[in-house]
Amino acid sequence: MQAIWEPLEFEFFRHGLLVATVAGGLCGLLGTYVVLRRMSYLGHGLSHAVFGGAAAAAVIGVDFFLGAGLWGVAAALAIGRVSRRRIIGSDAAIGVITTASFAFGLALFGLYGRARRSTDALLFGSVLGVDEVDIAVVGGVTVATAAMVFAGYRSLLFATFDPEVADVSGLRVGRLDALLMVVLAVVILATIQVLGVVLVAAALVIPATVARMLTNSFARMLWLSTAVGAACGFAGMVASYHLDIPSGAAIVLAGAVVFAAVFAATGSRGLHRVGGSRGDVAA
Amino acid sequence: MSAAPLARLDRVSCAYGRTPVVSDVSLTVPAGGYVGVVGPSGSGKTTVLRALLATLRPLSGTVERAPGLRIGYVPQRESVDWNFPVTVNEAVLMARPRSHGRWVPWSSRSERAEVQAVLDRLGIGALGGRHIRDLSGGQQQRVFIARALLGRPQLLVMDEPTSGVDVRTRHDLLHLLGDLHAGGLAIVLTTHDLNGLAAHLPWLVCLRGRVVAEGAPLDVLTPAVLEETYGAPMDVLVHGGMPVVVDQAHVAAAVPGGR
Numbered sequence: 001m002q003a004i005w006e007p008l009e010f011e012f013f014r015h016g017l018l019v020a021t022v023a024g025g026l027c028g029l030l031g032t033y034v035v036l037r038r039m040s041y042l043g044h045g046l047s048h049a050v051f052g053g054a055a056a057a058a059v060i061g062v063d064f065f066l067g068a069g070l071w072g073v074a075a076a077l078a079i080g081r082v083s084r085r086r087i088i089g090s091d092a093a094i095g096v097i098t099t100a101s102f103a104f105g106l107a108l109f110g111l112y113g114r115a116r117r118s119t120d121a122l123l124f125g126s127v128l129g130v131d132e133v134d135i136a137v138v139g140g141v142t143v144a145t146a147a148m149v150f151a152g153y154r155s156l157l158f159a160t161f162d163p164e165v166a167d168v169s170g171l172r173v174g175r176l177d178a179l180l181m182v183v184l185a186v187v188i189l190a191t192i193q194v195l196g197v198v199l200v201a202a203a204l205v206i207p208a209t210v211a212r213m214l215t216n217s218f219a220r221m222l223w224l225s226t227a228v229g230a231a232c233g234f235a236g237m238v239a240s241y242h243l244d245i246p247s248g249a250a251i252v253l254a255g256a257v258v259f260a261a262v263f264a265a266t267g268s269r270g271l272h273r274v275g276g277s278r279g280d281v282a283a
Numbered sequence: 284m285s286a287a288p289l290a291r292l293d294r295v296s297c298a299y300g301r302t303p304v305v306s307d308v309s310l311t312v313p314a315g316g317y318v319g320v321v322g323p324s325g326s327g328k329t330t331v332l333r334a335l336l337a338t339l340r341p342l343s344g345t346v347e348r349a350p351g352l353r354i355g356y357v358p359q360r361e362s363v364d365w366n367f368p369v370t371v372n373e374a375v376l377m378a379r380p381r382s383h384g385r386w387v388p389w390s391s392r393s394e395r396a397e398v399q400a401v402l403d404r405l406g407i408g409a410l411g412g413r414h415i416r417d418l419s420g421g422q423q424q425r426v427f428i429a430r431a432l433l434g435r436p437q438l439l440v441m442d443e444p445t446s447g448v449d450v451r452t453r454h455d456l457l458h459l460l461g462d463l464h465a466g467g468l469a470i471v472l473t474t475h476d477l478n479g480l481a482a483h484l485p486w487l488v489c490l491r492g493r494v495v496a497e498g499a500p501l502d503v504l505t506p507a508v509l510e511e512t513y514g515a516p517m518d519v520l521v522h523g524g525m526p527v528v529v530d531q532a533h534v535a536a537a538v539p540g541g542r
Contacts, residue, residue: 036367153388158377161367168336168356169434171380216414218368219388273366 007241016127016194019138020233020247023191026142027200028207028229029149030187032222033180035208036160041091042079042181044201045098047188049075051197052101054122055108065137065189072185075101080181102197125196125248127237134193141190145183149222156180157218194233196248206255207232210262212274228258288313289352289438289469290335295344297330304330306493307344312438312471314349317464319481320473322490323513328473329359329442331490335471336440355431357441360423365416371426372398372411378433401429405459421452428459439463441472445480453479477504477528500526 007013034043053071057064075097082093121129149156158166159176167173188200195203207229211221236251243250292310296303305327312318312335320328333339334346336356355378369377375398376390390398402408405425410418415426424444431439444460445453457480464470474480481487482500489495489503489512496503496512504526509517518529 150388151386153386154377155380157369157373158380161364161369161374161377162358164338164362165356165358165430166377167338168354168440169378169380212368216368216416217370218373221368273368 004238004242007238012128012130013237013241015130015132015135016247017234017237019130019135020127020194020237020251021230022138022142022233023194024203024207024233024236024251025226025230026138026145026187027191027195027203028211028225028227028232029222030145030184031204031206031208031229032211032218032225033156033160034184034204035212036218037180039184040201040205042094043184043188043204045079045094046072046076046185047192047197047200048102049098050101050185050189050192051122052103052105052108054192055105059108059112068192069186069189071101072189073182076181076185077178080178121196122192123197124246125192125194125199127194127240127247130193138190138194141186145187148179148183152176152179194247195251196246199248199252202252202255203229203232206252206259209274210255210259213262213266216273228255232258287349288347289316289349291347292331292334292341293345293347295331295334295341295346297327297334297339297341299330303342304492305334305490308334308490308494309344310335310488310494310497312469314437314469315464315467316469316471316486317460317484318471318486318488319484320471320488320490321475321477321481321512322495324475326491326512328490332440332442332471332473349437352438353434353436355428355434355436355439357424357427357431357439357444359442360420360447361443363415363423363427365423367415369415370411371402371407371413371415371418374415374426375401375430375433378430398429398433401432404432405429419452420448421455424448424452424456425459428463432463436468438469438471441470443474444472445474445476450479457483482525482527504528 008017031043034040050068050072053068054064056071057067060067079090079093079097082097120126155166155171155176158169159171159173163173191203192200208221208225210228211224214224215221232254233251236254237247239245239254240247240250288311290312292308294307294309296306296308298304308327308331310318310331320331322328330339334341336354337346337348372395376394379394399408399411402411405428407422407425407429410422415423418426428439444456448456453476460470460472472480482504485499486497487500487503488497489508491512496508501521504519506517506519509519509528516531518531520527520529
């Protein structure tokens, strides 16, 4: 049993464990909105868009968070704007904008070589290099996101559940949507070093899906998703050390194990909660 | 229709992209009015509501609303995600983005009492803790009327309130809306239900991209107006002083040798 906690002797692991746990909880918290708004593909796409910004930041020598952050926020707002015009579907908008950004990042890395943060680390996550600045960034983003969810709880719930009526009721739904997109881009940026571009979407989606399978209450889903995300971050980090696998993969696999266990426990009732659609009503 | 209007559309035209949906629509909603908008699918009923609600900007024409007008909106049941994880209490409380001016997630005791009072008034007081999916069609409709009423509206706007509900539920809903109207609430609704709902309203607007006719049901539910509105021949009987619309196609199909 003591062997499990052996890696806690190392400072780099303690840093990584802290960041992975907080990042997991953060993704779980925001993932509730991502899943309920059926924006799972957006999480996947935005993480790829951020990759392009990270590459550009590395090539021109500006700070990673600044360059990739501005890029991610711009991509998020562009997707929102294109989607609202209803000329093309949001899934197509995400596909065009984010994959182009990802391809741009790959091209830049190909042309100018790797700089500062390697392509592999960005794609698959590398928690070993986490320092005090990274901890502060993830902590700050977590506090800011939690404050937004706390203060905007009712407004965000209304705008997520019924945007048209929320709009009629005086809520500025367009601004709330834009705020959520920006926060999503920032959260992806802050957690990408732990989870990697490829796997961050799973950290957004799995905890919220598990929580939805367990409850019919929005408030309970919110904290359950946060708790599941944090637990998966913690367990995944410990497993990544002992199994010698990338941290992002271990965290996502921990989530997949929890999903399988909850699915086995709740069966069709859990899937029923996750899989409904608009207009699908009781008799 | 002589009372001061709560809202008024004056020669309003709307489009989605370059596709025009309604042209030159004028509609007045007086204080305490009760207006039904009828017409076939695609005639622009929901578009007119959106112009009234100011969620759609008209291409031309003007939309006037009384200063400070409070509107409660009940959308089509088909547009609601019934699988969304909210209980009846949570759904109704959404009408309050803030709790007594404070940005806090939890509800105060007075808010909970207010929600309970509205649910009791609508006859669903015992369902507050239930998930919205676990309700009948009529109960679901009442939940969203409750949410609209929690905002103490002067005008209630409903899109297809009787869509997909059974005869008994429709009957109960009609009585409920009648009671709310008798209490001073102005109501505007759209409906496909000519006999079950529209014929019972005091004022109807027949729409087909434009206003074909408006007035009391006996004046506008006529074969000529209905054929112009729906593009299909219909007969109108009068039963107990109310019009009853009969689709000639149904008669022809049911009666051997019929038209």
